[in-house]
Amino acid sequence: MSQKYVYLFSEGSAKMRDLLGGKGANLAEMTTLGLPVPFGFTVSTEACTRYYTDKMTIADEIIDQIEAALVVTEEKAGKKFGDPSNPFLVSVRSGARASMPGMMDTILNLGLNDDTVVGLAKLTNNERFAFDSYRRFIQMFSDVVMEVEKKKFDEIFEEIKHKNNCKLDTELTAENLKEVVKLYKAMYLKEKGIEFPQNPREQLLEAIKAVFRSWDNPRAIVYRRKNDIPYDWGTAVNVQAMVFGNMGNDCGTGVAFTRDPATGEKRLFGEYLINAQGEDVVAGIRTPQPIDRLKIDMPGVYDQFVKTAQILESHYRDMQDMEYTIQGGKLFMLQTRNGKRTAASALKIACDLVNEGMITEEEALLKIDPKSLDALLHPTFKPAALKAAKDIATGLAASPGAACGRVYFTAEDAVEASGRGEKVILVRLETSPEDIEGMHVSQGILTARGGMTSHAAVVARGMGTCCVAGCGDVRVVEGAKSCTIGGNAVKEGDWISLNGSTGKVYLGAIETMPAEVSGNFATIMGWADKFRTLKVYTNADTPFDAAKAVEFGAEGIGLTRTEHMFFDPDRIPAMREMIVSNTEEERRKALAKLLPMQIEDFKGIYKAMGGRPVTIRFLDPPLHEFLPTDEEDIIALAKDMGITVDDLKATISSLHEFNPMMGHRGCRLAVTYPEIAEMQTRAVIIAAIEVRKETGLDIVPEIMIPLVGEVKELKYVKDIVDATAKKVMEEQGVTFKYEVGTMIEIPRAAITADEIATEAEFFSFGTNDLTQMTFGFSRDDAGKFLGEYYSKKIYESDPFARVDQKGVGKLMEMAATLGRKTRPNLSLGICGEHGGDPSSVEFCHRIGLNYVSCSPFRVPIARLAAAQAAITNKK
Ligand code: ADP
Ligand code: MG
Ligand code: MG
Numbered sequence: 035m036s037q038k039y040v041y042l043f044s045e046g047s048a049k050m051r052d053l054l055g056g057k058g059a060n061l062a063e064m065t066t067l068g069l070p071v072p073f074g075f076t077v078s079t080e081a082c083t084r085y086y087t088d089k090m091t092i093a094d095e096i097i098d099q100i101e102a103a104l105v106v107t108e109e110k111a112g113k114k115f116g117d118p119s120n121p122f123l124v125s126v127r128s129g130a131r132a133s134m135p136g137m138m139d140t141i142l143n144l145g146l147n148d149d150t151v152v153g154l155a156k157l158t159n160n161e162r163f164a165f166d167s168y169r170r171f172i173q174m175f176s177d178v179v180m181e182v183e184k185k186k187f188d189e190i191f192e193e194i195k196h197k198n199n200c201k202l203d204t205e206l207t208a209e210n211l212k213e214v215v216k217l218y219k220a221m222y223l224k225e226k227g228i229e230f231p232q233n234p235r236e237q238l239l240e241a242i243k244a245v246f247r248s249w250d251n252p253r254a255i256v257y258r259r260k261n262d263i264p265y266d267w268g269t270a271v272n273v274q275a276m277v278f279g280n281m282g283n284d285c286g287t288g289v290a291f292t293r294d295p296a297t298g299e300k301r302l303f304g305e306y307l308i309n310a311q312g313e314d315v316v317a318g319i320r321t322p323q324p325i326d327r328l329k330i331d332m333p334g335v336y337d338q339f340v341k342t343a344q345i346l347e348s349h350y351r352d353m354q355d356m357e358y359t360i361q362g363g364k365l366f367m368l369q370t371r372n373g374k375r376t377a378a379s380a381l382k383i384a385c386d387l388v389n390e391g392m393i394t395e396e397e398a399l400l401k402i403d404p405k406s407l408d409a410l411l412h413p414t415f416k417p418a419a420l421k422a423a424k425d426i427a428t429g430l431a432a433s434p435g436a437a438c439g440r441v442y443f444t445a446e447d448a449v450e451a452s453g454r455g456e457k458v459i460l461v462r463l464e465t466s467p468e469d470i471e472g473m474h475v476s477q478g479i480l481t482a483r484g485g486m487t488s489h490a491a492v493v494a495r496g497m498g499t500c501c502v503a504g505c506g507d508v509r510v511v512e513g514a515k516s517c518t519i520g521g522n523a524v525k526e527g528d529w530i531s532l533n534g535s536t537g538k539v540y541l542g543a544i545e546t547m548p549a550e551v552s553g554n555f556a557t558i559m560g561w562a563d564k565f566r567t568l569k570v571y572t573n574a575d576t577p578f579d580a581a582k583a584v585e586f587g588a589e590g591i592g593l594t595r596t597e598h599m600f601f602d603p604d605r606i607p608a609m610r611e612m613i614v615s616n617t618e619e620e621r622r623k624a625l626a627k628l629l630p631m632q633i634e635d636f637k638g639i640y641k642a643m644g645g646r647p648v649t650i651r652f653l654d655p656p657l658h659e660f661l662p663t664d665e666e667d668i669i670a671l672a673k674d675m676g677i678t679v680d681d682l683k684a685t686i687s688s689l690h691e692f693n694p695m696m697g698h699r700g701c702r703l704a705v706t707y708p709e710i711a712e713m714q715t716r717a718v719i720i721a722a723i724e725v726r727k728e729t730g731l732d733i734v735p736e737i738m739i740p741l742v743g744e745v746k747e748l749k750y751v752k753d754i755v756d757a758t759a760k761k762v763m764e765e766q767g768v769t770f771k772y773e774v775g776t777m778i779e780i781p782r783a784a785i786t787a788d789e790i791a792t793e794a795e796f797f798s799f800g801t802n803d804l805t806q807m808t809f810g811f812s813r814d815d816a817g818k819f820l821g822e823y824y825s826k827k828i829y830e831s832d833p834f835a836r837v838d839q840k841g842v843g844k845l846m847e848m849a850a851t852l853g854r855k856t857r858p859n860l861s862l863g864i865c866g867e868h869g870g871d872p873s874s875v876e877f878c879h880r881i882g883l884n885y886v887s888c889s890p891f892r893v894p895i896a897r898l899a900a901a902q903a904a905i906t907n908k909k
Contacts, residue, residue: 039081040099042106043074043274048350053078055270057129060370067349069342069367073110074124074274075103077242079131082268085246092243100242101235104273111275116234120157121150123167123276125312126241128248130269133371134257139178139248141241142312143171143276147232151215155208163281165211170311172218172230175237179244182225190217202320204309238273245271259824259831262873277366279359280311284332287311287359290325290339292347295355295375298382302343304356311359335365346370351392352401353383377406381554395561396905402558404872404898408434409535411549411586411891412500419545423531427520429480429505431537432491434891437478437500438531438543441524443515445472452476459530461517463510465490467659470601473499478532480519480539482508485817486835489659492867496579498891500534504817507539559587559894562901568878569885570896571647573865575599577638583890587897590647591639592798592887593738593865596714597655599635600628606660610671613660614685618709620675625713632714636721636735645731649798649865649887651777652714652751653703654740656694661686695803695812700741700777704751711751715758723766735772738798743780745789752793775861778849779803787849791856798887799846801866801874805833808842834867837874847881863887872899879903 046054046062054062058076065071081096108114113122123145146154146168155164169191176182191203194214200206206214222230231237248254249269258265279287290304305322308331329336339358342365346354355373359366375383384398393401412435415423439457442448445468448458452475460476462469464483473479473493478500481490485504494501510517516525519539524530531544571592572583576599580591600609608631612624639648662668672682691697704711715737722733737755742748752774763769774793778784779800787797806813813834823829837843846864853860863885868874870892878886879900888896 036095037080038099039078039084039096040103041076041078042103043071043076046076052131052267053080053270055079055129055131055272056133056371057127057369058270058272061272061274063349064346064367064370067345069345070365071367072275072277073107074272075100075107076129077271077273079268079270082246082249082270083266085243086250086268090243090247092239092246097239100238100273104238107273107275115145115238116147116150118149118153121145121153123150123154124238125272125274125276126238126245127272127274128245128269129272130249130263131267132261132263133374134254134261134263139174140312141171141174141178141244143167144175144237144241145234145276146171147234149232150234158281160281162206162208162211163278165208165215166206166280167278167311169211169214169218172215172222175241176218176222176225176230178248179240180222180226182222186221186225187218190214190221204320242271242273245269255825262831262836265827265830274368277359277361277368278311279307279361280309281361283309284363285309285359285361286328288322288325288328288357290343290356290358291353291373292343292356293353293373293379293383293386295353295373295379298353298375298379298386300386302340306360332360332363335360335363338365342367348392351387351397372401377402377409378554380406381410381558385554385557396565399558399561399565399898399901400905402898404875404895404902407555407895407898408891410555411894412498412535413437413546413548415531415533416545416547423540423542423544425538426522426541427505427507427539428537429502429508429539430486430491431533431535432486432488432503433479433494433499433501434535435478435498435500436531436533436535436544436546437476438529438540438546439477440527441517441530442472442526443510443517445469447526448472449475459532461508461510461524461530462490463512464488465493467601467606468603471603473497478502478534480505480508480530480532482506482510485814486832488814494534495891496573496575496889498582498889500532502532502534502537502539505537505539555894559897562897563587564901566897566900566904568875568883568900568903570893570900571649571863571865571869571885571887572890572893573869573887574639574890576635577642579890580639580642583893584643584646586890586893588646588890588893590649590885590887591643592649592863592869592885594639594648594650595654596632596635596651597653597660599632600660605631607671607674609660610662610667611675612710613657614671614675614682614689616685618707621707622709625709629713629717632717633721633724636717637725640721640725640731640733641729645729645733647734647736649736649738649775649796649863650714650718651738651740652701653710654700656691656697656699657689658691658694661689693812695806695814701739701747701751702741704739704754705747708751708754711754712758715755716762719759719762719772720766722770722772723762723768726768726770732770734770736796737772737774738777738796739774739794740777740800741780741803742776742778742790742794743782745786745793748776748790748793777803777865778846779807779866781808781845784845784849787852788856791853791860794853794860795857796861796863797849797853799849799862799864799866799883801837801842801846801864801868802834804845804866805838805842808838808845809833836871837868837877839877843877843881850881850883861885870896872896872902875899876903876906880907 043065048063051059054076126141151168155161173187177184279285286308288306294303304325307322352372357369387393415436439459458476461480491503507520529543531540571590572588573593574580608627615621672679773795775796776794777800862883865887869886870888
């Protein structure tokens with residue numbers, strides 16, 4: 035027997051979501067539950083995939099199955115497709131596995147033509163209704179299937195309304211609507227060069243193909259990428275007998291939720307529209323009534339609906355979002371699904387459902403999208419204020435949250451303005467380490483250049499500051515005190531607002547409100563901690579960030595970037611001095627200046643972490659991040675160092691690298707200049723000794739050597755660490771445990787992980803570098819061409835945001851296995867940006883890592899994602 039591609043609603047169930055899509059599976063489930071659902075059938079997602087492999091044609095065997103299902107559906111309805119005396123009409127509705135709201139368009143009233151419309155009018159004794167349905171069908175079919183713009187029809191419709199002095203669609207008479215139909219058909223002929231298709235079977239096949247095609251439209255592609263939905267899932271098509279909400283005043287159509295999707299409050303929440311069809315409710319043509327009005331208008335129907343809603347909610351054990359139509363005082367259910375909701379309402383509903391005894395804690399955790407928690411951790415715009423605002427440009431949503439402030443163009447001006455008590459938005463071409471202080475005092479950061487892993491984006495996310503990066507509509511000239519944003523002139527001191535969660539930029543000040551962490555949030559996090567096995571650490575470079583992370587539930591620090599402590603304006607000179615030193619002696623002199631600062635930094639972090647594990651990574655950065663570029667800075671540095679500007683310039687140019695990301699950085703610095711590792715070890719150990727003394731905490735420092743690709747280079751640096759640590763401990767007359775481990779971020783380290791593990795006591799996957807080195811493209815440059823790769827379907831998602839499990843993930847898994855073969859108790863973690871990405875967290879759980887480490891604001895997200903990973907992988 036050939037494969038089954040078409041399923042009657044009576045043959046499916048909610049479990050068959052992958053095959054029937056969400057809408058189809060739930061229509062089948064409701065049918066089986068005995069709820070009033072117009073009958074129909076679903077053409078499966080496999081038929082969609084087959085359509086694409088068959089070069090966009092529907093195979094004959096599938097057409098035969100559609101035909102057979104259509105005959106059964108006709109018989110149930112007691113009507114016939116194309117029969118003028120008793121015409122059968124259907125809707126053609128798309129439905130993918132995951133709901134993709136608004137992505138694909140529905141066609142209603144299919145089966146109407148010049149003959150059946152007359153038949154329908156006679157049969158219902160309602161000519162107005164018949165022609166209203168026909169004009170809707172012509173417009174939808176032309177728009178969705180034949181790509182004749184909807185607007186062209188809207189114009190005709192408005193003109194007829196105007197000509198006949200009608201304000202509402204419902205005021206048009208049958209005669210008016212006949213004229214609309216005539217003009218629509220003429221428009222179709224003019225646009226397509228052929229008559230509007232009259233054969234219902236041809237209409238049906240064309241509509242099904244159009245749904246399949248819509249899977250690949252640009253809107254759908256963008257939505258899928260944003261929501262991690264794979265292309266090969268495909269969409270199903272539902273063909274369903276029509277019921278009519280537009281037959282008169284005992285008819286209507288509406289949508290409703292079993293709980294309030296904004297707050298989570300338990301009450302029926304929804305709207306309906308009398309004498310209307312399908313999209314009218316959402317299209318805003320007439321103002322819909324709240325569903326409570328239905329109680330007055332049609333009490334019987336209302337009671338039945340309330341009961342149905344209860345049945346569905348307890349059946350699905352989740353808040354439902356339902357669509358329904360009333361025909362001649364009779365209720366029909368057209369859709370149900372787990373309703374979309376705000377983050378706050380998701381938490382409330384999950385807690386309430388557990389309290390009501392409807393679901394378990396584990397099920398509650400699975401209902402919350404970890405990424406959505408983000409919205410609760412950052413300020414948001416006041417909804418009313420946002421409504422009145424107009425966006426003027428869009429960039430990358432680089433760091434979430436909402437902000438408003440006055441525009442300043444340099445870090446110094448930002449600092450000064452904030453000193454005067456102003457709220458500041460820093461606008462830069464792109465940011466660099468020199469801007470750190472300015473970034474710190476800003477409410478938000480806007481850059482014209484740079485991607486999701488640009489300096490501005492990474493640093494802003496770390497600070498939890500709102501950032502819109504790479505906004506091409508910003509024209510800003512270095513040194514100028516004004517710019518244009520989306521064509522609007524903006525000068526220093528002007529107010530703008532940013533939404534780092536959407537990438538939108540607004541003119542003027544939109545009031546914000548602070549993040550609210552409610553009781554439900556804490557409850558959910560408590561449950562998450564109960565079920566997860568992965569630990570959640572944080573990436574933090576300052577005591578402030580560390581303390582914030584602990585507040586959000588971090589159990590340790592997986593990464594402290596020691597170089598980030600030197601971005602500070604009063605520290606950067608010493609750091610620069612160290613980098614441009616020509617002799618060991620000069621370098622030691624500069625390092626001696628850095629030592630006390632570093633000790634203080636580490637002490638602050640140890641204290642903030644209260645004895646929790648702290649992993650400190652030794653100096654790593656590509657040097658160009660620190661080299662002075664401003665003439666002013668160069669002159670000052672030369673003076674500090676007592677050398678001539680020309681000599682300094684010569685050194686700087688000798689340090690120039692063609693590819694700094696793969697240049698003299700990471701442990702290569704310690705191999706060439708062991709005194710750097712010595713100083714850093716000294717700082718780590720002395721800080722630990724002092725904090726141990728002051729607090730009595732058992733501090734066990736973990737020293738992490740970056741960018742290792744060969745066990746011998748790790749051993750070389752580790753020997754320096756061990757010798758220095760021994761010396762310092764002897765000097766101070768103490769001994770305690772510390773650990774030395776490494777980053778796995780060079781493919782060769784992953785491949786030779788069994789060797790590396792002979793020296794390393796722990797591994798931490800540096801997946802930012804591991805990704806760029808595995809793919810062979812730089813994260814700073816990839817933004818320029820990755821767009822093309824997405825649109826050409828070579829890559830589906832950003833490998834810097836989501837671990838590429840096939841390639842990079844394989845290296846990680848290999849390194850984990852090899853490493854533990856050498857050292858069974860090897861501790862494994864991840865400290866790349868991926869550590870806070872839910873799908874990557876799930877992957878880390880599966881390959882047996884001990885912890886994930888992410889920026890403070892993503893800690894709650896990782897905690898929930900880790901719990902979900904533990905729960906789903908247990909099943
Ligand atoms: P979406 O996925 O955009 O919600 P749907 O397929 O649910 O699209 O269709 C949108 C609306 O069209 C439904 O809410 C319903 O009002 C109307 N509709 C769809 N199928 C039918 C039908 N068989 N009878 C009457 N109305 C229908
Ligand atoms: Mg719908
Ligand atoms: Mg790295």
